[in-house]
Amino acid sequence: MAGSFFKSWPSVFSATDEQAMWRVKMQDDPQAFAQLVQRWEGPIQALCTRMTGDGHRGEDLAQETFARVFARRKDYQSAARFSTFLWRVALNICYDELRKIKRRRESFLEDESGATTEAAPESETPGPDLHLVQRERAEAVQQALLQLAEPYRAVVVLKHYEGLKFREIGDVLEIPEGTAKSRMAEALNQLNQILSHTLIEEGKVKCKPENKPIREVPVI
Amino acid sequence: MQTREQTNSGSPGDLNHPPREEWMAHLYNELSRPDHERLSAHLKRCPECRVRVGEWRATMTSLDKWKLPAVRPARAAQPLLKWAVAAALVFGLGLGLGSGYLLSANARNLAATRREMQTQFQVQLDQQRKQLIAEMTRVVDERSFKDSRVTLAALREMNAAHRADYDALHKELETMAVLTESGLRETHQQIVSLASTETQATPIH
Numbered sequence: 001m002a003g004s005f006f007k008s009w010p011s012v013f014s015a016t017d018e019q020a021m022w023r024v025k026m027q028d029d030p031q032a033f034a035q036l037v038q039r040w041e042g043p044i045q046a047l048c049t050r051m052t053g054d055g056h057r058g059e060d061l062a063q064e065t066f067a068r069v070f071a072r073r074k075d076y077q078s079a080a081r082f083s084t085f086l087w088r089v090a091l092n093i094c095y096d097e098l099r100k101i102k103r104r105r106e107s108f109l110e111d112e113s114g115a116t117t118e119a120a121p122e123s124e125t126p127g128p129d130l131h132l133v134q135r136e137r138a139e140a141v142q143q144a145l146l147q148l149a150e151p152y153r154a155v156v157v158l159k160h161y162e163g164l165k166f167r168e169i170g171d172v173l174e175i176p177e178g179t180a181k182s183r184m185a186e187a188l189n190q191l192n193q194i195l196s197h198t199l200i201e202e203g204k205v206k207c208k209p210e211n212k213p214i215r216e217v218p219v220i
Numbered sequence: 221m222q223t224r225e226q227t228n229s230g231s232p233g234d235l236n237h238p239p240r241e242e243w244m245a246h247l248y249n250e251l252s253r254p255d256h257e258r259l260s261a262h263l264k265r266c267p268e269c270r271v272r273v274g275e276w277r278a279t280m281t282s283l284d285k286w287k288l289p290a291v292r293p294a295r296a297a298q299p300l301l302k303w304a305v306a307a308a309l310v311f312g313l314g315l316g317l318g319s320g321y322l323l324s325a326n327a328r329n330l331a332a333t334r335r336e337m338q339t340q341f342q343v344q345l346d347q348q349r350k351q352l353i354a355e356m357t358r359v360v361d362e363r364s365f366k367d368s369r370v371t372l373a374a375l376r377e378m379n380a381a382h383r384a385d386y387d388a389l390h391k392e393l394e395t396m397a398v399l400t401e402s403g404l405r406e407t408h409q410q411i412v413s414l415a416s417t418e419t420q421a422t423p424i425h
Binding site: 140 | 240241242243244245248250275276277279281282283285286287288289
């Protein structure tokens, strides 16, 4: 017990993210990189999952994110926060993936000549368990998020789920802080509209929302 | 941070409604305390904003329903550890300051004791120094006395030797003088005898 206690102490004095990334950049230090992956694997995986609505895909994209960070380690600016750099890389990978999904879906729909197929995430079928209602609500939220345009979705995920400050979101997305706030307000308005519609429909028949924005709003 | 209230376009009534950007900062607790209180006060007296903010809050609550499977909370662990270390350091610092305050009276006593001991040590040191100097003087005097005696003995011995030499030389000179006087007298007698002998032997013309 005492051994494990003392073994845990080095983590207290471990390098900051920026110091670790500096070692990765300058010395290709594998231990420093492993430390960064250990710290950020969870949040990045959550971001990718929420952006794509798919847990398995989120896991793959998180791995791809770290692979890209290592590949582009020389591009890291030591004056910048590592987290900003990492969030930005992860979001770009998510955007790439969402574009691929969209192209695949469009070609599939063309092949099927407009068949009534919906690109549903893998976890869309809730099991008949005691938490069925909660699952359906969670799924409704997930689907509502997927209907938001990507810039709005990114703000919601970074703010509401990952807890970044609006200033940090501005840094990651390279937009003013005020724009991040207005995007958040607009995203909440749209989500409210989508979710109200979904809940009303749920009262009548079990409804699965379509995977496209409920209304086209120019991104601020 | 916006501190002034702005009028939303198309909103009825005479209230100046805060912009939605400010409401977002309010909902996510990113406002300063005065601004937060100002918006809360506005919310109490403005039914229109209550509806809007109520809808946003409801949507935020809905967003919370989508929970992901537990992932490793590695990011959360690091700040916790850092906060723990920081708290420990602050606690240690407080303990140190508290102990210092409590020990201040003892510290004053210690200072007085230290001054007293310092005085005693100084006196003892002076005494020891004087003793040491006296001892050194005595030793030096003894050695000087011994040296003087040795030197005096040597001088006396040399003096005795000189005196003996002088006496011996004096005797030799006296002996020489006596011998020389007797020799001169004998030589004079021989000359006188020789002269008388010459006179007797030679005829008168």
